Amino acid sequence: MDANNVNDNKKHIDQLFNSIAGRYDLINHVLTLGIDILWRKKAARQLKDILADKSVSRTAVLDVACGTGDMITAVEKAGNKYARNKRIDITGADISPTMAFICGKKHSAKYDIVVADVKTMPFKDSSFDAVTCAFGVRNFDDLNKGLYEMIRVMKSGGKLVITEFSYPENKLVRFFYNIYFTYFLPYIGGLLSGKISAYKYFCKSVKVFPKTEDFTSILQSLHLKDVKHKPLTFGIANIYTAYKP
Ligand SMILES: C[S@@+](CC[C@H](N)C(=O)[O-])C[C@H]1O[C@@H](n2cnc3c(N)ncnc32)[C@H](O)[C@@H]1O
Numbered sequence: 001m002d003a004n005n006v007n008d009n010k011k012h013i014d015q016l017f018n019s020i021a022g023r024y025d026l027i028n029h030v031l032t033l034g035i036d037i038l039w040r041k042k043a044a045r046q047l048k049d050i051l052a053d054k055s056v057s058r059t060a061v062l063d064v065a066c067g068t069g070d071m072i073t074a075v076e077k078a079g080n081k082y083a084r085n086k087r088i089d090i091t092g093a094d095i096s097p098t099m100a101f102i103c104g105k106k107h108s109a110k111y112d113i114v115v116a117d118v119k120t121m122p123f124k125d126s127s128f129d130a131v132t133c134a135f136g137v138r139n140f141d142d143l144n145k146g147l148y149e150m151i152r153v154m155k156s157g158g159k160l161v162i163t164e165f166s167y168p169e170n171k172l173v174r175f176f177y178n179i180y181f182t183y184f185l186p187y188i189g190g191l192l193s194g195k196i197s198a199y200k201y202f203c204k205s206v207k208v209f210p211k212t213e214d215f216t217s218i219l220q221s222l223h224l225k226d227v228k229h230k231p232l233t234f235g236i237a238n239i240y241t242a243y244k245p
Pocket residue numbers: 013014017064065066067068069070071093094095096099116117118119133134135136139140141
């Protein structure tokens with residue numbers, strides 16, 4: 001697999017996440033010093049208008065590439081904050097059966113967790129009021145198809161909230177980022193998971209993912225409205241928001 005086409009193999013992605021699933025949460029929190037939890041919290045709070053909408057008695061949220069379910073936890077907490085006395089139904093979908101299994105252990109008593117490829121999700125058109133995806137889109141083997149499908153299952157007026165790593169624009173930030181991503185992250189991740197290749201893939205996938213402005217343009221090209229992005233922690237990640245017309 002070359003660095004310019006890191007996601008070309010769907011089975012590879014599936015196996016890669018299966019192989020690190022057991023220690024995924026711990027490694028995430030160690031590698032980001034826990035900041036990933038705040039990022040998801042901030043992302044989930046972008047759903048405030050949808051969650052607080054009193055004109056409906058039920059809000060359905062789909063979390064795509066849900067992994068072990070940390071974004072679902074964040075959406076649940078945002079629901080408790082903004083959507084009192086209202087039913088919030090959360091569904092999680094992930095291509096990796098092992099990630100989905102761990103997510104199911106955390107959340108299946110309350111929510112539906114399904115094993116599904118984003119390209120072929122088993123949901124009817126216009127089923128959800130909002131679709132979230134945290135650190136997932138970078139891994140899609142076909143980004144456009146994945147985004148198209150996320151939009152298909154969303155209702156008109158629904159909100160898309162995508163959180164993803166970005167390659168920082170600022171040269172100084174980029175300098176330290178490169179050092180961390182080249183010399184520390186793969187080895188700490190490798191040591192904790194026993195899968196250094198998984199964390200080398202992680203670094204490559206961030207570097208080849210479209211730049212912030214380019215990803216914003218991709219979302220606009222899909223006819224989404226009011227496309228915005230909020231940089232997180234010196235621009236090393238971004239929250240992208242948009243509405244389905
Ligand atoms: C870096 S993890 C992020 C997990 C979780 N959203 C979080 O915030 O920690 C990326 C997830 O994307 C999933 N994934 C990758 N390609 C996918 C696809 N085509 N369809 C659905 N899920 C996919 C992986 O299995 C993995 O669980």
